[in-house]
Amino acid sequence: MIKIPYLTALSTYFSYGLLFVFGHFRDFFRKILDCFHPSNLQGYAPICLGPEDFYIRRLFLRIQDCFGRPISSAPDVWFDVVQRFSNDNNKTLRRTSKVTRCLNLGSYNYLGFAAADEYCTPRVIETLKRFSPSTCSPRVDGGTTTLHNELEEIAANFVRKPAAIVFGMGHATNCTTLPVLIGKGGLIVSDSLNHNSIINGARGSGATIRVFQHNTPSHLEEVLRQHIAEGQPRTHRPWKKIFVLVEGIYSMEGELCKLPEIVSVCKKYKAYIYLDEAHSIGAVGKTGRGVCELLGVDTADVDVMMGTFTKSFGSCGGYIAGSKELIQYLKYTCPAHLYATSISPPAAQQIISSIKVILGEDGSSRGAQKLERIRENSNFFRSELQKMGFDVIGDNDSPVIAIMLYNPGKIPAFSRECLKQNVAVVMSAFPATPLLLARARICISACHAMEDLLKALEVINQVGDLIGIKYSPAGSDKQHQEQGAMKLE
Numbered sequence: 001m002i003k004i005p006y007l008t009a010l011s012t013y014f015s016y017g018l019l020f021v022f023g024h025f026r027d028f029f030r031k032i033l034d035c036f037h038p039s040n041l042q043g044y045a046p047i048c049l050g051p052e053d054f055y056i057r058r059l060f061l062r063i064q065d066c067f068g069r070p071i072s073s074a075p076d077v078w079f080d081v082v083q084r085f086s087n088d089n090n091k092t093l094r095r096t097s098k099v100t101r102c103l104n105l106g107s108y109n110y111l112g113f114a115a116a117d118e119y120c121t122p123r124v125i126e127t128l129k130r131f132s133p134s135t136c137s138p139r140v141d142g143g144t145t146t147l148h149n150e151l152e153e154i155a156a157n158f159v160r161k162p163a164a165i166v167f168g169m170g171h172a173t174n175c176t177t178l179p180v181l182i183g184k185g186g187l188i189v190s191d192s193l194n195h196n197s198i199i200n201g202a203r204g205s206g207a208t209i210r211v212f213q214h215n216t217p218s219h220l221e222e223v224l225r226q227h228i229a230e231g232q233p234r235t236h237r238p239w240k241k242i243f244v245l246v247e248g249i250y251s252m253e254g255e256l257c258k259l260p261e262i263v264s265v266c267k268k269y270k271a272y273i274y275l276d277e278a279h280s281i282g283a284v285g286k287t288g289r290g291v292c293e294l295l296g297v298d299t300a301d302v303d304v305m306m307g308t309f310t311k312s313f314g315s316c317g318g319y320i321a322g323s324k325e326l327i328q329y330l331k332y333t334c335p336a337h338l339y340a341t342s343i344s345p346p347a348a349q350q351i352i353s354s355i356k357v358i359l360g361e362d363g364s365s366r367g368a369q370k371l372e373r374i375r376e377n378s379n380f381f382r383s384e385l386q387k388m389g390f391d392v393i394g395d396n397d398s399p400v401i402a403i404m405l406y407n408p409g410k411i412p413a414f415s416r417e418c419l420k421q422n423v424a425v426v427m428s429a430f431p432a433t434p435l436l437l438a439r440a441r442i443c444i445s446a447c448h449a450m451e452d453l454l455k456a457l458e459v460i461n462q463v464g465d466l467i468g469i470k471y472s473p474a475g476s477d478k479q480h481q482e483q484g485a486m487k488l489e
Helices: 006-034 051-058 060-066 120-131 146-159 170-181 196-205 217-230 259-268 291-295 324-333 345-359 366-388 410-420 450-467 478-483
Strands: 002-005 078-085 094-104 163-167 187-191 208-212 242-247 272-276 304-308 318-322 400-406 426-428 438-443 485-488
Touching: 002 006, 002 400, 006 051, 006 400, 051 060, 060 410, 094 450, 120 345, 146 163, 146 318, 146 345, 163 170, 163 324, 170 196, 170 242, 170 272, 170 304, 170 318, 170 324, 187 196, 187 217, 196 242, 208 217, 217 242, 217 259, 242 259, 259 272, 259 291, 318 324, 345 366, 366 400, 366 450, 400 410, 410 426, 410 438, 410 450
Parallel strands: 187 208, 187 242, 242 272, 272 304
Antiparallel strands: 002 485, 078 094, 163 318, 304 318, 400 438, 426 438
16 A cells, blocks of 8 residues: 555546546547547547547547657666657657767666676577577477577576476466466456456456555455355356466565465465466565575475566576476467477577576586575665655665655656756656656666765756656655655555
8 A cells, every 4th residue: 555645646536637638628629629520430430539549639649658668788787778758748859979978877777787797698699599599480390499499498497486388478478378388267356456467367367357455465364264255246157167376476566475475374274376486586585586585485385486587697588387298288388388489599598597507506606696686675775765855665685676656747857857967767657657656666686886876866866856856755654754654555
């Protein structure tokens, strides 16, 4: 639950209200003017029409220069951001040949493997020469190489599960796996802030979906108890199976899942656990094995473990780890395995090599040093932001740090002012977050030096003072503040 000062909430509602009112006024007059011009639809309905189209035209396009900024270098600690300009009030953006060297606070480069690495890069280049960039085939045809088999074995051992299956895209891993695991007659109980890929996968399954309050095991128990007692809609028959869907680190909040308590509830009600570790695997835990290791949960208590290779491992793709029977079943039924092109061999080699570095199998201690640095960097950066008075959410040890902005006017102001001072940040707003809970999402890397973090803190502090987003002044009475705040999830 995020506590927003009442005045901030009121001004945010007012700002969005103005945008919506003026947007509808403009659309009204646009319809009048269109009456005098012949339509080119020739009887077809408009292909882009509805609330989403209105939001894009009247709200998003005003600030689209803060999103999708192209880069022209590796997403390392510092990278080159291509400058753009617009001659039509941000409706279209044109790239220039100029670049700005910026401090990278947005990429998921948690352990620094996205840039050239002394151990990984030579092996990836050799794999490219040997196997080519793509297998040009699904796994069940000609898309399985020796690297794919090795990767699945290494991934399973890394997360301490009997077996694993890998896919070429992390988002598709959730979208295509969940409909195979559960269908009509099943019950899915999903955290209210789960990722879009989990939501799409759950919807595609045809199962009944219920939502529990974010990271609240007590409410999860209430939902399970109620729906197990009621049974399926209309027939009231027992559910065929029940899945509880949670994330290890919630990508927009930086919060750690309360996994021990959730495991206890699921055991009590005989529900399967599906754990998405996209942002936690490789980034937290003593040896980088994710939230199970960090929170002391036996991986045998988590039925399905999902993760991606796009964050900590500097590559692409995703995996599902579980029992040998489960993985064999997915190999027979999962569309991403049967019909999609397999993960690129160089990408597979990058994952294999990075895992070996993390485990120290490269003959060095660089992996342990990276894990220690990302933990220290994350906790230091979060602590300093809180001391400055920013409203920061998330938990210690998480490399994802969210600075709450709330008001839509603060989104472009924060992003553009940071860019002016050569700091690149990622903005998150509706529909990725609830309407009132816009934020800047900072991703910390093990490769950020102390000088980089201090530079970022200096810039963010100046911008925070300039645009007025220090909602929790340093040294203030937090309990007194919460008395004048409203709670939102």
